[in-house]
Amino acid sequence: MSVNKDFFDPRRDFNYDFESAGHPGPGWTDADRVPDTLVPTHCCFCGVQCGMYLKVADGKVIGVEARDFPHNRGKLCPKGVVAYQQVGHPDRLLYPMIRRGGKGGTLERASWDEALDYVVSRWQRIQAEHGKDAVAIYSGSSMTNEKCYVTGKFARVALATRHIDYNGRLCMSSAALGYARAFGIDRAPLPMTDIPLTKAMLVVGSNVAECFPVMMQWIWQARDRGAALIVVDPRETPLARTADLWLPVKPGTDPALLNAMLRQIITDGLVDEAYVKARTNGWDEVRAAVEPFTAEAAERLCGVPAERIVAAARLYGRADPSLVMHARGIEHSTHGVNNVLACINLALARGQLGKPGGGAMMITGQGNGQGGREVGQKANQLPGYRHIDVPEERQYIADLWGIPVEEMPWEGAAATEMVHLMAEGDIKSCMVVCSNLMVSLPDNAVVQRALQQLDPLVVVDFFLSETAELADVVLPGTVWCEDEGTTTNLEGRVIKTNQAVDPPGEAKPDWQIAVELAERLGRGKFFPYRDVRTIWDELRLASKGGVADYYGITWEKIDEQGGVFWPCPTLDSPGTPRLFTERFAHPDGRAKMFPIPYAPPAEEPGESFPLRLTTGRVVYHYLSGNQTRRLGFLLAQAPEPWVEIHPRLAEQLGIANDEIVRVATPRGAMEVKALIAPTIRPDTIFIPYHWGHRLAANQLTNPAVEPTVKIPEYKACAARVEKCAVTTPAATTAESPFVVETAETAREASAVSAATAGADAATTAITPGATENFTPANAPTLCPYAVGETKAPPEKAGKAF
Numbered sequence: 001m002s003v004n005k006d007f008f009d010p011r012r013d014f015n016y017d018f019e020s021a022g023h024p025g026p027g028w029t030d031a032d033r034v035p036d037t038l039v040p041t042h043c044c045f046c047g048v049q050c051g052m053y054l055k056v057a058d059g060k061v062i063g064v065e066a067r068d069f070p071h072n073r074g075k076l077c078p079k080g081v082v083a084y085q086q087v088g089h090p091d092r093l094l095y096p097m098i099r100r101g102g103k104g105g106t107l108e109r110a111s112w113d114e115a116l117d118y119v120v121s122r123w124q125r126i127q128a129e130h131g132k133d134a135v136a137i138y139s140g141s142s143m144t145n146e147k148c149y150v151t152g153k154f155a156r157v158a159l160a161t162r163h164i165d166y167n168g169r170l171c172m173s174s175a176a177l178g179y180a181r182a183f184g185i186d187r188a189p190l191p192m193t194d195i196p197l198t199k200a201m202l203v204v205g206s207n208v209a210e211c212f213p214v215m216m217q218w219i220w221q222a223r224d225r226g227a228a229l230i231v232v233d234p235r236e237t238p239l240a241r242t243a244d245l246w247l248p249v250k251p252g253t254d255p256a257l258l259n260a261m262l263r264q265i266i267t268d269g270l271v272d273e274a275y276v277k278a279r280t281n282g283w284d285e286v287r288a289a290v291e292p293f294t295a296e297a298a299e300r301l302c303g304v305p306a307e308r309i310v311a312a313a314r315l316y317g318r319a320d321p322s323l324v325m326h327a328r329g330i331e332h333s334t335h336g337v338n339n340v341l342a343c344i345n346l347a348l349a350r351g352q353l354g355k356p357g358g359g360a361m362m363i364t365g366q367g368n369g370q371g372g373r374e375v376g377q378k379a380n381q382l383p384g385y386r387h388i389d390v391p392e393e394r395q396y397i398a399d400l401w402g403i404p405v406e407e408m409p410w411e412g413a414a415a416t417e418m419v420h421l422m423a424e425g426d427i428k429s430c431m432v433v434c435s436n437l438m439v440s441l442p443d444n445a446v447v448q449r450a451l452q453q454l455d456p457l458v459v460v461d462f463f464l465s466e467t468a469e470l471a472d473v474v475l476p477g478t479v480w481c482e483d484e485g486t487t488t489n490l491e492g493r494v495i496k497t498n499q500a501v502d503p504p505g506e507a508k509p510d511w512q513i514a515v516e517l518a519e520r521l522g523r524g525k526f527f528p529y530r531d532v533r534t535i536w537d538e539l540r541l542a543s544k545g546g547v548a549d550y551y552g553i554t555w556e557k558i559d560e561q562g563g564v565f566w567p568c569p570t571l572d573s574p575g576t577p578r579l580f581t582e583r584f585a586h587p588d589g590r591a592k593m594f595p596i597p598y599a600p601p602a603e604e605p606g607e608s609f610p611l612r613l614t615t616g617r618v619v620y621h622y623l624s625g626n627q628t629r630r631l632g633f634l635l636a637q638a639p640e641p642w643v644e645i646h647p648r649l650a651e652q653l654g655i656a657n658d659e660i661v662r663v664a665t666p667r668g669a670m671e672v673k674a675l676i677a678p679t680i681r682p683d684t685i686f687i688p689y690h691w692g693h694r695l696a697a698n699q700l701t702n703p704a705v706e707p708t709v710k711i712p713e714y715k716a717c718a719a720r721v722e723k724c725a726v727t728t729p730a731a732t733t734a735e736s737p738f739v740v741e742t743a744e745t746a747r748e749a750s751a752v753s754a755a756t757a758g759a760d761a762a763t764t765a766i767t768p769g770a771t772e773n774f775t776p777a778n779a780p781t782l783c784p785y786a787v788g789e790t791k792a793p794p795e796k797a798g799k800a801f
């Protein structure tokens with residue numbers, strides 16, 4: 001297999017030689033040097049945002065120490081301890097580049113003046129000929145709040161385009177809308193430090209131990225105090241291996257399981273009727289909707305034995321307080337918003353929201369995935385979580401920015417829709433900021449064609465990502481510790497990152513690049529920033545009175561308190577670590593419950609593609625891998641992807657461990673090593689997605705999206721695995737703990753699906769044979785409106801954000 005298990009061999013020489021991993025460079029063997037400064041900051045990777053000190057000597061980052069911050073308590077994971085090695089990495093982009101000689105040319109060094117003048121002259125010509133919306137911004141959420149804020153303002157004020165969105169669209173948009181609908185606020189309602197207070201944890205679709213390793217300390221503390229752990233996942237992840245109960249759900253079928261658990265809780269008399277009556281709306285509809293979901297009916301849909309579903313409902317339902325935690329496993333779905341709402345229904349029925357250690361908790365993936373979506377770079381949002389289509393919110397921000405409200409663009413295309421607008425020629429140029437679409441978007445052959453249509457494709461990044469390889473102009477940005485600013489972690493805690501060293505070569509902070517472009521566009525007076533603090537102070541004002549109110553958060557308060565939780569509306573407010581203790585954020589103060597129907601994933605297994613492919617992360621890499629694939633230790637541990645196959649399936653197909661096999665879906669095929677693992681359902685295969693080009697799992701994934709938030713269905717599509725020279729569809733047999741799909745169970749599931757979900761589901765019911773409900777060939781257009789068309793501003797009432 002690809003993961004190097006020998007790393008933990010006691011005979012191994014732990015003086016890791018980075019040169020042997022093919023990454024020589026200055027600063028890589030400096031472990032014995034003495035730092036002259038310890039800079040307090042945070043890890044740049046996942047949403048936990050662990051506190052760390054960077055060791056600096058002679059103006060170079062030479063190492064790291066964990067920092068005793070409230071949410072990581074002196075711990076770092078394998079990614080965190082080597083994050084600093086990006087800083088002096090030999091692959092860093094040091095100067096701007098332009099592709100001379102057109103699309104077939106090569107990227108060559110340019111001066112900043114030449115590169116920025118070229119970009120602006122092209123943009124001005126494109127916008128004069130095709131309208132403002134023909135230029136787009138595709139941004140990222142690994143940047144600080146200040147950078148994200150300036151990027152959003154740059155799009156709306158300097159370019160006057162409505163097409164700006166960010167890569168959090170691919171990560172948190174299902175959870176964001178689910179929480180906004182149910183509670184009126186999109187934020188985890190409680191801090192991680194509350195987790196040890198709970199008596200039962202239901203973890204749905206989250207590989208916490210690999211994706212958020214330091215968060216595990218809070219789960220272990222809860223376990224030490226006797227809390228039960230139930231894990232819902234198609235794979236027996238490291239977390240599931242320690243659980244009291246593992247529910248190996250069939251990818252894409254989660255609502256059947258969650259609805260059946262709620263039905264069982266009702267049957268057992270475990271609903272907190274007083275809480276539901278006093279604090280929620282919609283319970284009667286939810287109660288009626290889950291009635292058809294007996295444990296046996298759910299078993300036929302989701303492949304989890306009925307007795308496990310009943311046991312899980314009782315383990316979770318009898319505990320108080322109890323906590324549901326969920327992540328991309330259920331959110332990367334064409335039903336992602338509904339999946340989140342089904343989790344919330346459980347927590348509300350048990351009366352848990354607002355209790356210490358109780359409720360529901362989304363686990364945000366990217367470092368600043370929370371802040372990135374609330375400071376104004378999302379297609380439908382202005383800073384402070386204001387909605388761009390609500391007149392008074394447009395007016396507030398327009399006044400603050402000093403532009404006529406009529407000039408404020410309306411809602412633009414979601415990130416996944418932008419790709420189609422590029423392919424169709426409506427978007428003619430795009431600036432991609434710290435995002436790697438060529439690895440992270442589904443069906444990436446289509447993405448490549450779309451990006452190659454752009455002229456120019458401009459990429460701001462600090463390494464030459466797979467997306468930057470296609471760019472016409474590359475602008476070198478900074479890594480996190482070459483600038484200062486704030487991020488908002490997965491708890492909603494605003495924290496401060498500090499500058500340790502200057503940027504290398506001619507690299508510049510991303511916000512400065514935006515300011516210099518704005519000046520060349522003749523809009524410099526709207527970007528009068530001297531430093532990051534002046535941006536922060538404007539952002540605080542922009543958020544004032546909004547849902548995500550940062551006004552009372554000063555950098556000094558962040559240092560004094562160990563971070564500040566929003567909302568923090570006044571200077572004397574300490575912030576709000578725990579939400580909904582007395583009321584929810586809807587006008588009537590009540591939470592909303594939504595009946596959740598069952599519908600299958602957009603693409604189901606059939607004769608040609610009899611398996612389910614699911615994708616995800618491994619502990620050694622972060623998202624598209626543009627950073628972690630360059631760090632020797634991480635690369636050595638996981639140098640390439642693999643496909644996990646259950647031993648029974650492997651035996652049927654005659655596949656051996658480490659054998660190169662071919663994995664195919666309706667969109668394409670890739671060759672990859674087999675990892676025979678008994679920890680995955682026999683009807684499911686798994687590929688981690690951190691690599692590009694021929695190693696990209698997203699060559700295979702389905703571009704079908706959730707209809708409201710447009711998040712792709714990364715976690716479930718139909719697939720086939722075969723020996724490289726043979727094409728043999730697989731058939732699997734049932735055996736506990738998995739109830740594996742067969743033609744007979746598929747027919748039964750079809751009947752249940754139709755009975756439980758009404759006419760909609762009946763039209764997409766499971767049938768034996770190919771049931772590829774949504775493929776590129778039959779997909780409806782994903783773009784709801786044409787470029788240049790102005791959407792009528794909707795009424796504020798009922799607006800979901």
Ligand code: SF4
Pocket residue numbers: 043044045046047048049050072075076077078079080081211212213214215
């Ligand atoms: Fe960094 Fe996340 Fe690891 Fe903490 S858990 S060290 S934030 S990657």
